[in-house]
Amino acid sequence: MQHFNQIIHAWYRHNKRDLPWRQTTDPYKIWLSEIILQQTRIEQGTSYFVRFAETFPTIKHLANASEEEVLKLWQGLGYYTRARNLHATAKKISTEMNGLFPNTYEDIKKLRGIGDYTAAAIASIAFGLPHAAVDGNVYRVLSRYFGIQAPIDSASGKKEFKQLAQELISEMPPHIHNQAMMEFGALQCVPAPDCPACPLNGSCYALTKNMVAQLPVKQNKPKVRNRYFNYLVLLTNESTYLSRRTQKDIWLGLYEFPLIETSSRSDVCHIVESDEFRNFVNPEHVILGDISNWETHPLSHQRIHYRFIKFAVGKESGISETLIRTNKKDIFNFAVPRLIETFINDNIWE
DNA sequence: TAACCGTGGCT
DNA sequence: TAGCCAAGGTT
Numbered sequence: 001m002q003h004f005n006q007i008i009h010a011w012y013r014h015n016k017r018d019l020p021w022r023q024t025t026d027p028y029k030i031w032l033s034e035i036i037l038q039q040t041r042i043e044q045g046t047s048y049f050v051r052f053a054e055t056f057p058t059i060k061h062l063a064n065a066s067e068e069e070v071l072k073l074w075q076g077l078g079y080y081t082r083a084r085n086l087h088a089t090a091k092k093i094s095t096e097m098n099g100l101f102p103n104t105y106e107d108i109k110k111l112r113g114i115g116d117y118t119a120a121a122i123a124s125i126a127f128g129l130p131h132a133a134v135d136g137n138v139y140r141v142l143s144r145y146f147g148i149q150a151p152i153d154s155a156s157g158k159k160e161f162k163q164l165a166q167e168l169i170s171e172m173p174p175h176i177h178n179q180a181m182m183e184f185g186a187l188q189c190v191p192a193p194d195c196p197a198c199p200l201n202g203s204c205y206a207l208t209k210n211m212v213a214q215l216p217v218k219q220n221k222p223k224v225r226n227r228y229f230n231y232l233v234l235l236t237n238e239s240t241y242l243s244r245r246t247q248k249d250i251w252l253g254l255y256e257f258p259l260i261e262t263s264s265r266s267d268v269c270h271i272v273e274s275d276e277f278r279n280f281v282n283p284e285h286v287i288l289g290d291i292s293n294w295e296t297h298p299l300s301h302q303r304i305h306y307r308f309i310k311f312a313v314g315k316e317s318g319i320s321e322t323l324i325r326t327n328k329k330d331i332f333n334f335a336v337p338r339l340i341e342t343f344i345n346d347n348i349w350e
Numbered sequence: 351t352a353a354c355c356g357t358g359g360c361t
Numbered sequence: 362t363a364g365c366c367a368a369g370g371t372t
Contacts, residue, residue: 037368044358044367078356081371115370135368155351182368191366192361220352250355299356300366338357 004145005171007199012180015187017042020049022179027101027126028059034118035086039079042186048077059101062087063094071253071335078338084253085113105131116162124174132165133178134158137185143216144189147205151219222301228264229306230271231257231340232280234313234323235289241323242334250299255334257308258323265294265305282318286311297339308343 016022019042021033032052036045051073056062062070067087074083089111093101102108104127109119120131132138139152142161150157169177188198195201195212206212234241234257242255260276268291271277289310297304313319326334331344 034368039355039367039369040357041359041367076357078358079369081355082369085370113370117369121368133368136366137368153352179368186368222353252355297356298363301354301356 001168002171003203004200005168005177008180008184009172009176011188011199012176012183016179016183017187020046020053025126027103027122029053030122030126031101031114031118032086034121035082035113036077038082038118040077045077048074056090059090059093059099062090067253068335072333075254075335076338076341080251080253082113088112089114101126103127105129121178124178128173128175130169130174132162132169132174133182134162134165135182135185137182137189138165139216140191141181141185141189144206144212145200145204147209147211147215149215149217152216153218153220157217224298224301224303226303226305228262228266229304230260230262230266231306231308231343232260232277233257233308233310234281234286234317234319235310236313239325239327240331241319241325242331243323250302251337253335255324255336256340258320268309271309280320280323281311281313282316285317286313292343295339304339306339 021029024030033045033049036049036052052062055073056065065087067084070083070087071080074080077083092111093099102111105119105123108114108122109116114122117133117135120133121135123129123131124133139161142148142164143152146164148160148164150160152158152161165181168181171177172180188194193212195204195207198204198207201207204212206215241258243258244255245251245253258280260271260274262270268288272283272288277283289312290308291310292308294305294307297306319325336344
C-alpha cells in the first residue's frame with residue numbers, strides 16, 4: 001500500500017493538470033467545481049466553472065441571483081437539479097448560516113446536492129480534512145490495482161471501496177491524495193488503459209490476472225424508455241410561444257415549445273385533432289407549416305424521439321394563457337434543453 | 351434497492 | 362454503430 005501511494009503521488013506531481021479550481025482553497029469555489037463536475041468530464045465542465053465564478057464570485061452573489069439566471073448559465077450542462085440545489089444551498093448558507101460554508105464533513109454533507117463523495121472532496125480540498133473521496137475514477141483504480149470485485153453499484157461494494165480508500169489516505173495530505181487518485185484514474189487508469197505506460201504495471205492485480213477490461217464490476221444495467229415529443233412551434237410575424245416544465249420529470253424548470261407527447265411516432269393529423277392541441281390553440285385559426293423529420297436525443301435513461309411542427313398563428317388563434325409569448329430575439333434569454341437550443345440556433349430568427 | 355436525472359466524447 | 366461512462370445525488 002505504501003508502494004502504491006508513493007507511485008501515485010509521484011505520478012501526480014509530474015502529470016497533474018493546471019485547472020482553475022486548483023488555484024484556490026475558497027470553499028465556495030471548491031464546492032462550485034465539485035457540483036459542476038459531478039458525472040461530468042473536466043473538458044465539459046471547465047468553461048462553466050469559469051463563467052459561474054466570474055458571474056457569481058461569492059456565495060452571496062449566487063444567493064442573490066434568480067433561479068432563472070442560474071439555470072440559464074447552467075444550460076447545456078445537464079442534470080439540472082444540480083443547478084437548482086446549488087442555488088437553494090447558496091441561499092440557505094447566505095440567510096441561515098451567516099454566509100459561512102460549513103467546515104466539517106458532517107455539516108457539509110447535510111447540504112442539498114452534496115453526497116458522500118462531494119462532502120469528502122470539499123472537506124479535504126478546502127479544509128484539509130482526512131476524508132477519502134471515492135468517485136468513478138477511484139473505483140476503477142482501486143478495483144484494478146487491488147483486485148476488488150465487489151460491484152461498485154451495490155451498497156456493500158461502496159462500503160468496501162470507501163474503507164480501503166480511507167485506509168490509503170493516511171499516508172498523504174488528504175487534498176493531494178484525493179486529487180492524485182482521481183487524476184490518475186482520469187488520465188492513466190482510464191476504461192481502456194495504456195498499461196505498458198503505467199507506473200504501477202509491475203504490481204497491478206488486474207493486469208497480472210488479465211482482468212483489466214472486467215474491472216470495475218457493475219451489476220445494474222439501466223433500462224432506457226422511449227418517448228415521443230411533438231413540439232409545436234407557433235409563429236406570428238415576430239414572436240413565438242414557450243412553456244415551462246414544472247412536472248417532476250426531465251428538464252424540470254427549463255423552457256421548451258408547447259409539447260404534445262405521444263406513445264409512438266404518430267401522424268400529424270392525430271396531433272392536430274387531439275384535445276391537448278385544442279388546449280394550446282384554436283385549430284380552425286392556425287395554418288400548418290413545415291414539419292421536421294423525427295430525430296432522437298438519447299438521455300441516460302430515456303431515448304427522446306422528437307420533431308418540430310410549425311404553425312402560423314394570428315391574434316384570433318386562441319393561444320392558451322399558460323403559454324409564454326416571447327419575441328424571437330428574447331428567446332435566447334430562456335434556459336432550454338439542448339435539443340431546443342439546437343433547433344433555435346438552426347432556424348434563423350430575424 | 352432500483353429508478354431516475356443530461357450531455358458529450360470515445361471506441 | 363451502439364454502448365460505455367464521466368470529480369454522483371435523490372427518492
